[in-house]
Amino acid sequence: xxxxxxxxxxxxxxxxxxxEVQVMNKQERSTITDLGKCNFRDVCSYFQQxxxxxxxxxxxxxxxxxxxxxxxxxxxxxxxxxxxREKIGxxxxxPPGLFRGRGNHPKMGKLKKRIIPENITINCSKNSKIPKPPxxxxxxxxRHDNAVTWLVSWTENVQNQxxxxxxxxxxRVKGEKDWQKYEVARxxxxxxxxxxxxxxxxxxxxxxxxxxxxVALYFIDKLALRAGNxxxxxxxxxxxxxxxxRCEHIKLHKHLxxxxxxxxxxxxxxxxxxxxxxxxxxxxVFKNLVLFTENKEGPDDLFDRLNTSTLNKYxxxxxxxxxxxxxxxxxxxxxxxxxxxxxxxxDDENVAxxxxxxxxxxxxxxxxxxxxxxxxxxxxxxxxxMNEKIEKKQRDIQDAKxxxxxxxxxxxxxxxxxxxxxxxGKKKKVExxxxxxxxxxxxxxxxxxxxEIALGTSKLNYLDPRITVAWCKKYSVPIEKCYNKTQxxxxxxxxxxxxxxxxx
DNA sequence: TATGAAACTTAGCACTCTCTAA
DNA sequence: TTAGAGAGTGCTAAGTTTCATA
Numbered sequence: 001x002x003x004x005x006x007x008x009x010x011x012x013x014x015x016x017x018x019x020e021v022q023v024m025n026k027q028e029r030s031t032i033t034d035l036g037k038c039n040f041r042d043v044c045s046y047f048q049q050x051x052x053x054x055x056x057x058x059x060x061x062x063x064x065x066x067x068x069x070x071x072x073x074x075x076x077x078x079x080x081x082x083x084x085r086e087k088i089g090x091x092x093x094x095p096p097g098l099f100r101g102r103g104n105h106p107k108m109g110k111l112k113k114r115i116i117p118e119n120i121t122i123n124c125s126k127n128s129k130i131p132k133p134p135x136x137x138x139x140x141x142x143r144h145d146n147a148v149t150w151l152v153s154w155t156e157n158v159q160n161q162x163x164x165x166x167x168x169x170x171x172r173v174k175g176e177k178d179w180q181k182y183e184v185a186r187x188x189x190x191x192x193x194x195x196x197x198x199x200x201x202x203x204x205x206x207x208x209x210x211x212x213x214x215v216a217l218y219f220i221d222k223l224a225l226r227a228g229n230x231x232x233x234x235x236x237x238x239x240x241x242x243x244x245x246r247c248e249h250i251k252l253h254k255h256l257x258x259x260x261x262x263x264x265x266x267x268x269x270x271x272x273x274x275x276x277x278x279x280x281x282x283x284x285v286f287k288n289l290v291l292f293t294e295n296k297e298g299p300d301d302l303f304d305r306l307n308t309s310t311l312n313k314y315x316x317x318x319x320x321x322x323x324x325x326x327x328x329x330x331x332x333x334x335x336x337x338x339x340x341x342x343x344x345x346x347d348d349e350n351v352a353x354x355x356x357x358x359x360x361x362x363x364x365x366x367x368x369x370x371x372x373x374x375x376x377x378x379x380x381x382x383x384x385x386m387n388e389k390i391e392k393k394q395r396d397i398q399d400a401k402x403x404x405x406x407x408x409x410x411x412x413x414x415x416x417x418x419x420x421x422x423x424x425g426k427k428k429k430v431e432x433x434x435x436x437x438x439x440x441x442x443x444x445x446x447x448x449x450x451x452e453i454a455l456g457t458s459k460l461n462y463l464d465p466r467i468t469v470a471w472c473k474k475y476s477v478p479i480e481k482c483y484n485k486t487q488x489x490x491x492x493x494x495x496x497x498x499x500x501x502x503x504x
Numbered sequence: 505t506a507t508g509a510a511a512c513t514t515a516g517c518a519c520t521c522t523c524t525a526a
Numbered sequence: 527t528t529a530g531a532g533a534g535t536g537c538t539a540a541g542t543t544t545c546a547t548a
Contacts, residue, residue, distance in 0.1 A: 094538065102516080102539065148511065156538095162510060163538085177512085226514095227542060236540075270541055271515055309506090312543070325513085325542060373516065382531075454516070461514055484534065 079151060079167070080128065087168035088151065099158040103237035103272025110158045119154045149173050159235070170489035179493055182464040184321040185329040186504060191319050192330065196221065198318070203284045209305035213314060215288050216242050216303055220327050223279065224368050226270060227308040227324035239268045242324070243308050248298030252289055253278075261286040275370050332365045332462035337504050339364045340471050354477050356442045358468075363449060365458045373454040386444045393437045400430045459487070465494035466502045473500035 024032065032038060057065070076091050096114040099107055117137035124130060126144045133139050140154075152165035167174055188195075199221075202214035219225050219242050228241025240249065249267035256262040256278065263286070265277045281289075292302055308324065315322040339361030344354065376382070404426040411419040465483075469491070472479045483491060 090537075092536090100539085105539095150511075153510090159539085161539095164511075166512080181513090229542065239540085241541080271517095271539075273516080308542075323543065371515080376531090378530095457515060486534070 079124075081167070081171070081173070084172060086171040086173075089166050089168045091165060093154075094156070094163065101237065103239065103268065105237045106234050107158055107236075113157050115154050121153045123148065123151055123153070170486075170492065175490070175493045178490075181329060182333070182466070184326055185333055185464065187319060188322060188326055188330045189334065189504065191322075192221075195318055200284075203282070203288060209310075211288055212292065212303040212306045213311060215285055215292070216306055216311060218282075218285055220324055221331065222281075223265075223277065224328045224331050224370075225275075226328070227311065229308050237268070237272050239270060239272055241269060243303055243306055243311060245302040246298065247293045247296050247300050247302055250289065250293075250302065252286065252293070254286075263289065269370065273370065273372050328369060329462055329464075332369060332458055333464040333467060333504055335365050335368055336361050336463050337467050340467070344471070344475060346475070350438065351477055351481065352439050352442050354475055355481050356446055358471070358477075358482060359446055359455065360449070362455045362459060362463070363453055365463060366453045366455050369458055369462060371454045371457045372452055375451050379451060383444070383448060386440070386447065390437065390440050390444060393433065393440055397430060397433045397437060400426065400433055404430055460490070464504055465491035466498040467504050469494050469498045470500050470502035473498075 073091075077088055078085050079088055080086075093115050094112070097112050099105075099110045099112045101108050117133040118140055120133075120139050121141040121143060122131060122139050123143050123145055125146070130142055150164035150166050153162050155161070156163050169175070169178070195217075199214040199217045202210050203218070205211050205214065220227070226241035228244035230244055231239075240246065245267065249265060251264040251266070253262040253264060254260065256264075259280050261281050261283055263279050263281050265275055265279065267275055269275045289302075292304075296304075312323045315324065315326075340358065343357040343360055345357070348354065404423070407419070407423040407426045411423045468482050469479060471477070472482060479488065479495065488495060
C-alpha cells in the first residue's frame with residue numbers, strides 16, 4: 001500500500017487528478033478520507049534514497065548484479081521452439097502499479113494488480129518440460145495450442161485485455177512474419193496504380209459509401225493515415241485514425257496561402273500524438289469533403305457510411321492480403337527507396353555524408369508516418385555547444401592554413417628535406433581539420449533536423465530492411481552504420497538474403 | 505451486420521550503458 | 527576522472543486485423 005500511495009502522490013505531483021484507492025481495507029478507508037491531507041514526503045524520500053544508493057554502487061557490485069541478471073536471462077529468457085533455442089521477448093511479468101495510459105486516459109491512476117500463478121495460462125507442447133508453478137500455487141491453465149505463437153498469457157485487470165509473452169523479433173517466427181509483411185507490401189507495388197485509378201473513379205460514384213471509401217483510401221494512400229477503428233467511449237483516450245475521423249478534425253479551405261483546395265487536419269492519433277497537416281487535395285476530393293460535412297456537426301463522423309471492416313473487406317477483394325495498414329508499409333518503403341536514390345551522391349566517398357543521406361531518407365518516412373518524439377532535454381544548449389565547436393574548428397582551419405602558407409614559402413627559400421616534410425605535415429593538418437569540420441557540420445545538421453522526429457519506429461516496423469541492406473552493399477557502407485546489433489539480429493533474414501541488386 | 509475477444513504489430517518514453525572529450 | 531551526450535534496451539500501452547458468435 002505504501003508503494004501504491006507513493007505512485008498516487010507522483011501522479012498528483014504531475015497534476016493528474018484521477019485516482020482510486022482499491023487496496024485499502026475498511027479501517028484504512030475510514031482513517032484516510034482525503035489523500036490531499038496525506039503526507040508522503042518520508043515515503044518519497046525513502047525511494048529517492050534507494051535510487052541514490054543504486055547509483056552509488058561500486059563497480060564490483062554492478063558487475064555482480066550484471067552477472068546475476070545474465071544468469072536469469074540464460075535460465076528464463078529462452079525457449080525451445082521446434083528444436084531451436086529461441087530468445088523470448090518479454091519473459092518478465094508486468095509488475096503491479098498504477099495504470100498511466102497515454103494522453104488523457106479515463107482509466108489513468110487505476111490499480112494494475114499483481115499477477116499470481118492462478119491468472120497465468122501456459123502454452124507449450126504436450127511432451128515438453130512444463131514449467132512448475134511456485135509452491136502452493138496452480139496455473140490457471142496449461143494448454144498446447146500450436147496455432148498461436150504465445151507462450152504465456154494473462155488478463156490485465158484495468159482494460160480487461162489479454163497480455164502475452166512472445167518471442168523476440170530475432171526469432172524465426174517473427175522474422176518470417178516480418179518478411180511476409182514486406183512481401184505483401186511489394187505485391188501492392190505492382191497493383192497500386194490500378195487501385196489508384198479505381199479510387200479516382202470512385203470519387204464520383206453515385207453511391208455515398210463508395211465515395212467515402214474512395215476519399216478515405218486517398219487519405220490512407222497519400223497521407224499514410226492509420227485505418228482508424230471505432231473505440232468504445234470512455235474506455236480510452238479520444239484518438240482517431242482515418243475511418244474514425246470526425247468533422248471537427250478537418251477544416252476545408254478553398255484557398256489558403258495562395259493554394260487551392262486545402263484540407264487542414266488536426267487530430268490526435270495513436271498514443272495521442274497530434275497529427276497536424278495542411279494538405280492540397282484534388283478538387284473532387286475537396287468537393288466530396290464538403291458534401292460529407294454538409295448538415296453535420298463537429299462531433300459527427302466524417303465517413304458515416306464507412307468503417308475499417310468494410311474498407312478492409314474491399315481491399316482484400318482487390319489483392320490477397322491487402323489491408324489498410326499495408327499502404328503505410330508500402331508508402332514508407334517506397335519513400336525510402338526513392339529518397340535514397342535522390343539523396344545519395346555516388347561520387348561522395350565520405351561515409352558520414354552517405355549516412356546523412358540515409359538518415360534524411362529515413363526522416364522523410366518518419367515525417368510521412370508522423371513519428372514524433374519529445375525534443376531532447378537541453379536541446380538548444382546542446383545545439384549551441386555544437387555550433388561553438390564548429391566555429392572553433394573553422395578558426396583552427398584558418399590558423400592551419402596560415403601556417404601552411406608560411407611553411408610553403410619556407411620550403412621555397414630552402415628546398416631541404418626537413419622543410420618539405422614540415423610543409424607536407426601542415427598541408428595534411430589542414431586536410432584533417434577540414435574533414436573534422438565536415439563531420440561536425442553533418443552531425444549538427446542531422447541533429448537539428450531530427451529534433452522532434454523519431455526514426456526508430458519506421459526503421460523497425462515500416463522499412464523493408466532489404467532496401468537498406470542493398471543500399472549499404474551498393475555504396476560500400478558497413479551495415480553496422482545503419483543497424484545496431486539488435487537490429488541486425490531482427491533483420492538477419494534480410495541481411496542473409498540480399499545483394500546490391502535487390503529491387504523492392 | 506454488429507459485437508467482442510484474441511492475437512498480433514506498432515509506439516513513445518524512461519531508463520541504463522557506453523563512449524567521448526574536457 | 528568525470529560529466530554529459532548518445533546509443534541501446536526494456537517496458538507496456540495502443541493500435542490493426544482476424545475470427546467466432548449472435
